[in-house]
Amino acid sequence: MQETDLHDLSDDADYAASIQQGSSSMMGSDSSKRSSPSEPEGAEVVYSKDNVTIHPTQFASERISGRLKLIKQGSSLFMTWIPYKGQNSAARLSEKDRSLYTIRAVPFTDVRSIRRHTPALGWQYIIVVLSSGLAYPPLYFYSGGVREFLATIKQHVFLVRSAEDANVFLVNDFQNPLQRTLSSLELPRVVSVASGPSTPSPVSDSPSNESSSISQVNGRQRLKVHDPARDISIQVLEKFSLVTRFARETTSQLFRESHSNGFGAFEKRYNNQSVEDFSHKASNDEEKTVDEIPVAPDPLEVDKLTLVWGKPRQPPLGSEEWATFLDNERRVMDSKALRKRIFYGGVEHKLRREVWAFLLGYHAYDSTYAEREYHRSIKKSEYETIKNQWQSISSEQARRFTKFRERKGLIDKDVVRTDRSLAFYDGDDNPNVNLLRDILLTYSFYNFDLGYCQGMSDLLSPILFVMKDESESFWCFVALMERLGPNFNRDQNGMHSQLFALSKLVELLDSPLHNYFKQNDCLNYFFCFRWVLIQFKREFEYEKTMRLWEVLWTHYLSEHLHLYVCVAILKRYRNKIMGEQMDFDTLLKFINELSGRVDLDAILRDAEALCICAGENGAACIPPGTPPSLPIDNGLLHFQQDDEVL
């Protein structure tokens, strides 16, 4: 799928302006660092690795590759990472960005720990955490070499593996064992060091920083927290927001809009019932809990950072407007504009059949009507061929084909309990239920390794409901599964990576809530499993689910908006969760019972605001290849796992 130029804002005036502004303010601190040479004199390079890459955003075109080196000078060891010059002209990477991320000779005396990540899919990466608590963005080793990197460090500085986590390596850790335990427990902050000073201090009170557009417009008070590391990270967060690639224009506009009013958006919202059509029940719950147990306030609210809030939702795209997106051969002329439009309002139900095929990637946006008709007919016969593979299995054969029988049995059990309360699927011998079964069984032959897994029928049901046609539904489902397939992997890696990213996002966007989850052993975020596995299918009524899905599928703002939706819902109920001191069991029960009670439009606005707020720091929480991103093709087979039962 072509997502590369999704957020290319280089032709956007506001973007250009903010970059300008950013560069003037950042040049200040940058130039003061010029004196620090990228390679100290008399130095010996003890390790050098090419194709070590950072992913400032989730878009492949915006990755920055460079060379990582370890340099020894006297008894000191330094690390540098210098991005390549003129690399990748397709990426509209400014010189600014490049120097922003450059790591110039950071001494290992400033390094606290290195965390190694070995995702099941994709490249190994490391996160270097400084003594200040700040961390550099993840460094991805495209050409391997993490082990060698660590081994080299070990030859020169004191490096020990953390007792708690075999993937954390502590540097110069001479503290007492208790201290050691505590510090290694601390997960590396997601907040990244913006420029590469050898110490993160210059970010602090430089006057140029004060003039940054964001601190100017929001004029907020800095949090009074007696944790210097946290203070610094907030400032870095601020600095980072300057170059936030996502919807810059929206950000500044929204900051301005809400600032003029003098109130935080949340206050404004809670005081304004016409804006807030949130169900009475839910808001009562929330009020009730406020006085029970004092709850750490939402940092975004305190910070007034949440001054950003989502745009009002628009009415769904209708036929007339849809026609304006098409040329005379019915190509979609500006897919980005279309996706943006759908992001803010969805589409009318009668258009879904046509539009979903584009959103899911079954049809190319630039295909003509005639080309699509042709494609459809080809695909139809292709579908029939695959379907025939299981249809031609005789009962004689099936008797000796346990795996087939089991798979079919599982599908049979699930289709009869999928959305049977809808007219479309109700009643005895409903032909649509049979279609669900045929499509799922055919899919399990199309993707035999993945097979059938509970939850898939939930994902197919709305697609069949919209597409009506068997073959069309099948191929749209295939397209969806290209992205969500890893949710159903046997080793659960797709789910783990999403829940992990979710925990990082909550840590970034609501650290008191994160700490609460941590103290209560809820950090596995398993209570969000159902949300993520089937894209909130069980959480909203059918129509709302379809609306949410088409919004998520636009991949406008982020491919991972669903994770921000999770954060938005959790934040809605944070006071209740913490105020009532919910433990894991109670929390899971509470979350399951939220089903049908969440106001989708309000949550989408919050999710949008959170996504904008988090900016690149948010994107950095989400490892590449995390579903629904397309899997990183690194030549590995993804579904090789032992197929014990099905």
Next chain:
Amino acid sequence: MATTGNKNINAKLVLLGDVGAGKSSLVLRFVKGQFVEFQESTIGAAFFSQTLAVNDATVKFEIWDTAGQERYHSLAPMYYRGAAAAIIVYDISNQASFERAKKWVQELQAQGNPNMVMALAGNKADLLDARKVPAEATKVYAEENGLFFMETSAKTAANVNDIFYEIAKRLPRVQPAPNPSGMVLMDRPGERTASSSCCA
């Protein structure tokens, strides 16, 4: 773990068994007294609680209902770890579900809490015509393995409350030491107040 406070016991109970054996239906029957013909499949896990009066005590069950598919197997230990009781469910009209139940029994014997009260539920007992798993053989199996066995029907409610009741009776009780102040040590401060009465 079952925890006692005076006469009030909290007990974590987990339901395990093959897809479609009727785990969710049994819980729904026990907790809400309902039966839904097309009970949705369970995604992830669901949590319920229900209190039963047994003799002069009350037992509050904290019930974990799990997804049965083999693919989600790796998540199961998260639920049965620390459970005081388990109901392993199979469908009497489905031999494969009985085989799967035996695997669960093995796994719990190997990995679970050694004092766990285990019950085997042969569910869908209303489907007599479709029976594939004979009750007699199962009884022998259950006795050999120290399981408590009952055939149940979530549909007709037969034996559903009974199986929970029997489990409650078998929970090991820590006899509370005489406590003049009337204070009871519990592992969760929030539950110091006596649980509400029974609805069985």
